[in-house]
Amino acid sequence: MNRQPDQRTVKLQPLAQLIFASRWLQLPLYLGLILAQAVYVFHFWVELVHLIEAAFGNTHALEILVRSVGYDASKVPLTGLNETIIMLVVLGLIDVVMISNLLIMVIVGGYETFVSRLNLENHPDQPEWLSHVNASVLKVKLGTAIIGISSIHLLKTFINAESYSEKALLWQTLIHIAFLLSALAIAATDRLLHSPAQNDH
Template sequence: MIVPTVQNSPMPTLGYALFATRWLQAPLYFGLVAAQGVYVYKFFNELWALILRCVSGRATETYVMLAVLKLVDVVMIANLLIMVIVGGYETFVSRIGLQGHRDQPEWLSHVNSNVLKVKLATAIVGISSVHLLQMFVDVHHTSRHALLWGTVIHMAFIFSAAILAYMSGPMARRSEHPPAPRRAEPTTATPAPEPPPAPGPPPAPVPVSAPAPAALPTPFPLPAQRRAEDPEAREAAGAEERMRAAGFPVRKVLEEFDESHPRAFDRDTVARLGKLDFVTARHNAVFVGPPGTGKTHLAVGLGVRACQAGHRVLCATAAAWAARLAEAHAAGRLTEELTALDAYPLLIVDEVGYTPFDPAATALFFQFVAHRYERGSLIVTADRPPARWTEVFSGPSVPAMADRLVHHAEIVRLDADSYRTRHARAAWAD
């Protein structure tokens, strides 16, 4: 099949210039870093004063409580600062590139402008609570006017945070569950007429195998109406329907994976992927290793678990995805096809590296990955890391495609001999 080359329209120069103005915010975040240093100095200054008072015996219980509350207040403000510095810089200025770092914070992958506003409001309420508690602890030295206005301001902070959280809820749900797009009308081809049978002896009769034994009925079968009303049965039926529609080559589950086979295997990362947080966060997973190391098993196992959790999944090889994209492009409905795939939170691309792709197919794959970027999750299995995908894909868009794929991705490397070959050798030895 010949796939026409896809031309990508370049971003206008004015657009590049406007986008480059985001670097004007970089000095602001470094200014917040300096403010973080000021709070570190203030913390140790207060701590040193508390230690001196305690050692000299001049520290009352009220003073110790107030001093500790001040330290807690400083720490909470410093936590808010680091969240705004790291999350805001990552969201609005440039990527920091912490993927794979052992100290990467969990909240960083979920931070966006909406989340930052909610966390900021929550932190302000916490800081206001500490200040109000200080007033109540030192109530004998606090005027009634200050106590009254401190309570009113604190309630205003709580009310504002509640309103902001209420407004953010529908936005988050709308982004997590986009409306299902209208499905494109499938193009059906007219089947070719079957040739007449060639003259000759009649075909031999095909032996009919005995019917498989029927499954044993449950001891107490539920009536059809009751099964329809049973939420567990309805959920199991929905999961089974999603697994049938996913197109898995075989049914695999994560619990059946032989963890003792690979020489190098990141069990913690696979366990974290098994919680499916990466699907709701629209992140990716990439399994890299030689043939027969269990990459497809892990990908299908995650896909099956996603179907059981209520997500729609599609699974196919890289060659099958390329043919699907090429057919949609040839029919002039590539955009509609990519939009229709948004209804699937998880797509699995298996066996990257076994079939080379020409520049036209690579351009289609780039559009596929770029469209899924931060819209939905991808699981990719490959026999080589993305840095070597220039050996499989051809064209100038390969680095950009790999960059978008691994930006929000967990990369799991499996190092082992082929599981199938090992068992074949064992059988031959026997």
């Protein structure tokens, strides 16, 4: 007859228990990120409402959008909502969504990895990526998300290139390349650490 493994909880020493419980100090940080995401949701809807109002000829909403996206109306005469402003606003909305996705990954993945299990196994709404999340996977996913956000910012800059100096365009491009190289380095390091040869040891 096979003996069942002992499922009793191991009693920790007071110091070890205190150190282990210190992980809950991160909880207010994740709650703060949830509030930050709520601010992003509010900002998203404000921008979307302004875009809809400007599409119906509201000049005040158009002025707000122009200031929001950094469109230089002095160099390019503005008579109404044009394609460039629409693209800049839509890219800004996409940027908000991508940052929100990044926040979700940090909040859910970080809490699951560093604080406590969420016990979402077999839950119909469990994110696919959460089933195999760990610190390494989280780093790679965060790096990929940051590259996506940087790409949106760079695209917005090039669409509205008249409002930026050549130096600003160059620096944004170099920063984006730096993000790419950093993400590649993280992915390569993670692959080396989890290569089959490494796992055999």
